[in-house]
Amino acid sequence: MSKTLTINDIAKIANVSRGTVDRVVNNRGYVSEEKRIKIQNIIDERNFIPNAHGRNLSLNKTSKIAILIPEHSVGDYWDPLIKGTVAATENYLHLGLKVDYFYFNLVDTLSFKNVEKDFFDNKYDALITSQPQNKQLKLFLAKCKKKKIPFVLVGSNDSKYGSLTNLGQDALQGGRLAGKLIHYGQSKSLNLKYVIFNIYNEQNINSNVVNRIQGFTCFFKEQKFFQPEIEIVEISINDPEISIKISNKIKELNDNDGIFIPNSKSHYIARFLDKNKSIRFLGYDLLNDNVKLLKEGIIDFLINQKPYEQGYQSIEIIYRYLATFQIPEVIVTIPAEIITKENLLIDINEKSIVL
Missing domain, CATH: 3.40.50.2300 (Response regulator)
Known part of the structure; x- marks a missing residue:
């Protein structure tokens, strides 16, 4: 090939997510045997060499990420999304990744102001949050953009807020x-x-x-x-x-x-x-x-809407941007999943739907 092969390139060739390729390259996390063989064959055929510089860089610096989401109850939409971010964080802990969670009340302005103060006082490197539905969050994102703090929006397919990337369905x-x-x-x-x-x-x-x-x-x-x-x-x-x-x-x-x-x-x-x-x-x-x-x-x-996948990918995207300078696509569309009672089976960790 005329250019250096990247994990993104392999993901497109294999028709899998970047996270799946990353798990094969770094030999961590579960990947089906069929996908593992397919990815490994591409790696061998194209002489792919992992970005060692990026991994060494990450070992010398702790990347602090804040996740800001609304308060919610057990079993709500946000639960699997949080599980996805936790799983991804565990895979990147040894590379110097630190993730903190902030929760705000959608109708309590003071609640949001307190969260906003904590975020800026602690000088986080990046932010993951939801597509803004109210004035407070829109103003907060504008401040992040002005301070050049990168942020990823989950549940979003709209690039107008200046986010690094948007993860969600069309x-x-x-x-x-x-x-x-x-x-x-x-x-x-x-x-x-x-x-x-x-x-x-x-x-x-x-x-x-x-x-x-x-x-x-x-x-x-x-x-x-x-x-x-x-x-x-x-x-x-x-x-x-x-x-x-x-x-x-x-x-x-x-x-x-x-x-x-x-x-x-x-x-x-x-x-x-x-x-x-x-x-x-x-x-x-x-x-x-x-x-x-x-x-x-x-x-x-x-x-x-596959919130678990959105959460997992958001961590991966932010980490790669901070540690290896990989620029993600502005919009990452998550395919819709149709669920009926005939194909409903939640796995034991409530991570996702298994068909």
């Missing part, structure tokens, strides 16, 4: 996928209605949700012979009549109609369903409550 395509799933196998002659429930928080607007809804509606606009009625119901989580509004809207649905929840609140909506009706139900995220409903057959499909 929300627009995710919405299109949801549209295809919800009417899969249904007759085009049926007069169907699909309701999208967007339960939102006024102080934390999720742009991913907006894009998923847009993708869902766009999918059906492009269908020549199948145009179901689509209604978008937007309700504030703080609305005192939220239960009445949801219940009344669901009562309007008939058999074969469908419900799409573009965020993790499927379990909140599902309790209003009439079990005597056959209504299609599709949502996002493998929260414990959502998984329970999936097993019971109340939810038909869940789209998994």
Whole structure:
């Protein structure tokens, strides 16, 4: 080859993640035998030589990374993401990596200010956090950018905040996928209605949700012979009549109609369903409550954002940038994973979904 082969190059050739190649090169962590042989053959054929300078550099300097995420409960979306960062950190500890966790309250401004002060006082080399949904986090990221502190955004496919890289699914395509799933196998002659429930928080607007809804509606606009009625119901989580509004809207649905929840609140909506009706139900995220409903057959499909993988890769990307100066791609798209009760099996460490 005309250029020095890198781990990124091997990953593209082998069609695997950079983390998988790294584990083979450094002989640590689990990799399936099939992938290990494939990667090793590429290494041998292309005479790949690991970046020894980068590894030596990392031994002489401790890289301090802060992970900043919202407060949450056990079984929430953030749990597997944290597990992913912990697993990656353990693999890089011997190379001088130190990771600290900070939690903030999404609606408590003072809580965030205290976290922000601790972050800057401790002079961290880099930051991993979520796509900003409120003013506080946006201003904080602007300060990081001004101070030239690199940061990675998880759950993001948007480069406008100046992050080193964005790890997440394409929300627009995710919405299109949801549209295809919800009417899969249904007759085009049926007069169907699909309701999208967007339960939102006024102080934390999720742009991913907006894009998923847009993708869902766009999918059906492009269908020549199948145009179901689509209604978008937007309700504030703080609305005192939220239960009445949801219940009344669901009562309007008939058999074969469908419900799409573009965020993790499927379990909140599902309790209003009439079990005597056959209504299609599709949502996002493998929260414990959502998984329970999936097993019971109340939810038909869940789209998994693979938070464990996002957490693991975010650590790898930041470490390589700090220690070996590898510049990552600005957007790293995590493929969507479709989960049904038939293929649901969480491994013993609750790391990921095993199909």
